[in-house]
Amino acid sequence: MTPGAAVWQDESLCRGGSSNPMNEQIESCEQSLARELSFTRALLDETAAVIESASDGIARLDLTGCYVAVNSACATFFGYTPDELVGKDFRRTVYPDDLPKALRIYEHMLADGKSEGEYRGIRKDGSTFYQHVVLVTAKDEFGRQAGHHSFTRDVTARKRIEDTLARHTAELARSNAELEQFACAISHDLRAPLRAVRELSRWIEEDLEGALGEQTKKHLELLRNRVERMDQMLMELLEYSRLSHEDGVDEPFDSAVLLEEIREVFERSSDFTISVSGDMPIVKGSAVQLHRVFMNLIDNAIKHHDRPAGSVRITASDLGACVEFNVIDDGPGIDKVHHERIFRMFHVLHPKDGARPGGMGLALVKKIVETHDGAIRVSSGPGRGSVFQFTWPKRSSA
């Protein structure tokens, strides 16, 4: 019932309560009816104007699926005048390939009263466009099904963007896969001849045992040393390139347990003290990769230390959205000019022979932290030592 009708009823009730003569009452009734009629007309006109000026295509179809009434937007979508479109079967405005889809949506509406979906429409000139349609069952005054209403929106522009996006995503995935394959082939194919060089140098040494001068022995050792270093670089390159393709495990885990394992490894194999101070948080992301981050940072601190023994301390603090870990060493510290550079690939600050294979360690750390939406930076403590600070996702507090 429209609000206008309700108002009229209220007025008529008021008047019904007064004691006018009968003809006056009839007159009054006629007047009220006329008012009601003009009000209803105005309302219908307004509704028609709203429908007509809507940017969505709005149409009424009969039980056979033919257009009975359409607004301008609807006719324009299909490239017809409203008069041309009325009387047409809606199936003839569907791009033939998408007809099964359109019919499914239609049948769904017949069964449930309402349905929606997307399929291509075909215009009068044969061109196509993507449309989003909502279908609603229409009822007659006795509540019987009398066809349906359709609300159409042209989504060609959005569809085009989606298609482009999907194409770019596929392209990106393809080029990533190619890159990984390339790195894999490179590292595998280059490591094989390297292995042969190492074997051959070893056999030369074996076969000439006793006949080799000190200098030759030294040269052979240097040769093998360089081979080791190149092998290490290839392995790290491979690991680096594979990183983003590993399946991210998102189970929460206790960083204290992980750090205890790492502490044991280093204390067994070096004269460095690894200490973990304070409570370590429960975090998420890849445990294997966080393990790698700590291993590389601690290994880095030990390798670059200027004394045979020292200490590395690990702390953590809760930053709300994530946690921040600090790896603090008591080594010589890193000059500020190098703070950016050390995270680049194959960058070695002090290339001492044999002491620094690789040079990917910190680049790998940076990539792992960044794929976990974190950041890493280094600062030098006053006097001695460096602090590596990085953020890591914490377990969501759900």
Place this chain on the structure above:
Amino acid sequence: VSSLPLSVLLVDDDEVEIIGIQRAFRKNELPYRLRVARDGAQALDIVRGRDGELRLERPFVVLLDLNMPRMNGFEFLRELRSDPVHHQAVVFVLTTSPAAIDRSAAYDQHVAGYIVKSHSGDHLAGVIGLLDAYARTVELP
């Protein structure tokens, strides 16, 4: 346990690899007869004693590289497993490929073991030791 000397057929296209195995055999003073094929096709000829090759004497085990020209390790395995006479042959894969897909495909062809060539110095000695223990413990077809 068989008293016959074991034959080992090494299938590998890398000369350095072949020398490495030969040296390891010599170093461990194993009385095995080592035969070498440079690809799968030659290996099949040796197993079957065809195309001018002397037939490989039983008992034997095959040490198989995967990546080879002409006929690779997987193609060799497929041929071997459908051979009416030699389909039961014991094959160890010795490869540089650590890929899970290769390992799985090899075990699908019933290899006795999938060994990834290690980059450490005395890895081959370990492989030879395994082969020796295997041959002395296991009854070969």
